[in-house]
Amino acid sequence: MHIALSFNLKGDAVGLMEEPAEPPSEPPDLPSDDLFAEWDDIHTIKAVEAALASRHQVTLVEADLDAFEIYRKLRPDLVFNIAEGLHGASREAQIPAILDMLGIPYTGSDPLTLGLCLDKRRTKEILAQHGVAxxxxxxxxxxxxxxxxxxxxxxxxxxxxxxxxxxxxxxxxxxxxxxxxxxxxxxxxxxxxxxxxxFLPGREFTVALIGNGNDLTVLPIVEINFDTLPAGVQPIYSYEAKWLWDQEEDPLQIFSCPAALEPLLRLQIEELCKAAFRALDCRDWCRIDVRLDAKGRPQVIELNPLPGILPRPEQNSCFPKAARAVGLSYDEMILAVVDAACARLALPAGVSNERCRML
Ligand SMILES: Nc1ncnc2c1ncn2[C@@H]1O[C@H](COP(=O)(O)OP(=O)(O)O)[C@@H](O)[C@H]1O
Ligand SMILES: [Mg+2]
Known part of the structure; x- marks a missing residue:
């Protein structure tokens, strides 16, 4: 299959300013400091490309102002979409929207879901409407x-x-x-x-899901251990915890996976996340943040239908960590998402969705 990889490269501020921007390195005192926190670095893009190339022909397409014309000519069989978009509240919806317009299938959620999940208020309104805590x-x-x-x-x-x-x-x-x-x-x-x-004061988890419908699989749950944060800081997975205190050369031991959970609580979290995935009409993959309230009941904080996927284990990225815990390598994790999309779209992926079914 010919797969195009759609991405935004961190440090490449195309469409925003003329000079290349630096990724954030300072505490976020200034508005621009975290401007590109959500974009991917070159190592992630190369790792995803390599994973896709192990089974498919791959073309890299940057999610910039030229993307529409490139896709119009290229017409790949499938787009593997990790692009966070340029600007605006619906930025994550931009590439999926032009792909819908061109009739080109892609991995992951549609523009409506991507736009909604970036809007925490609208996400919570929909969750509440569906009775998801x-x-x-x-x-x-x-x-x-x-x-x-x-x-x-x-x-x-x-x-x-x-x-x-x-x-x-x-x-x-x-x-x-x-x-x-x-x-x-x-x-x-x-x-x-x-x-x-x-504020939910209890334990916090993040939950990776792959698949669709009856083939929706919950990967082993990741727990965030706040006692590994520097002394005196708040028990939240803050910007500082994510990007400043947790460095590749000196990683925080902040995650446990699989989380030590009573079977009943684990089931409650899994069911809650599946319900949230369905309430927002997510597709193929998503990572959902969950925290326990004062009575120990799990509640959904937010959904990430374009989850972070830093490739190296030292980078402490939760989706790949959850995949590794069930024996999926990085490449297999990426290909499982392709398989989920192909099964949903009835595309011949070359192999069936066995990888997910075996989990
Ligand atoms: N209602 C809440 N109760 C407790 N902690 C929260 C709540 N909302 C956010 N947090 C903390 O802040 C972190 C980041 O918030 P989140 O809504 O997930 O934003 P982001 O989209 O930036 O990941 C969470 O992982 C959690 O530690
Ligand atoms: Mg979050």
Missing amino acids: TPGFTVVNSLAEIPARLRYPLIVKPTLEGSSKGVTDKALVRNRHELVCQLEWVLNTYHQSALIEE
């Missing part, structure tokens, strides 16, 4: 809209970001003063509404 929340556009009565602690985050952008160590607020300071920072830095969410 998610923490209570309100959304504000200005300090004047802060409700008079709130129960602390709370989490404050930008409504339309991912990759922990805007979720710093100060996102967990314990009183009105902290809330106002953090809201002011989020509103002024990200120029978008802010989500004020009930």
Whole structure:
């Protein structure tokens, strides 16, 4: 099969500014510091290319302003989509939307789901409508809209970001003063509404899923161990924890996989994640963040239908970690996503979806 790999390269600020941008290295005091946190680095793109090339013919197509014309001429059999898009609240939907327009099939969720999942408010509204547990929340556009009565602690985050952008160590607020300071920072830095969410104090997990319909497979659950963070910091998987304190040369031992879980709780988390996947109409793969509330009940924090997939184990990327825990190499994980897409699209992938079924 001829597969095109659709990506945005970190450090290649095409369409945004003339000079190449640096990936974030400083704490996020400035709005531009985390601008490209969600884009992929060259090692990830090369690793995905190599995985696809082990079974298919591969062409790399950058998700920039030329992408439409390139796809129009190239017409691959399938696009493996990891592009996070250029700008705007629906940026992750951009490449899937032009592929839909051109009638070219692709891996992963459609534009509507990708746009919705980047909007934490809309995601939670849909989860709530489907009876999928998610923490209570309100959304504000200005300090004047802060409700008079709130129960602390709370989490404050930008409504339309991912990759922990805007979720710093100060996102967990314990009183009105902290809330106002953090809201002011989020509103002024990200120029978008802010989500004020009930803080779930329990254990946190992230859950990788591959497949569709009755072939939806939950990979071993990853637990995030906050006691491995530097002393005195908040028990959240913050921007600092994800991008600054956890370095490849000195990785934090922050994840356990498979998480040590009672069978009943494990089942509850798996069922919750499958319900969330279905409520948002996700396709082929997704990683879902879950945390336990004060009573130990799992709730969905957010869905990542374009999950991070850093290739090297030292890079502590959760989706590949979960795949490794069930015996899937990086290449096999990527090919399992291709197989899931091919099964959904009834495309002849060369092999059946055995890889997923065996899990
Ligand atoms: N309601 C919440 N209760 C407890 N912790 C939360 C809550 N919301 C976010 N967090 C913490 O902040 C982290 C990042 O928030 P998340 O909504 O997953 O944003 P991102 O899209 O940036 O990953 C989570 O992994 C979790 O540790
Ligand atoms: Mg998250």
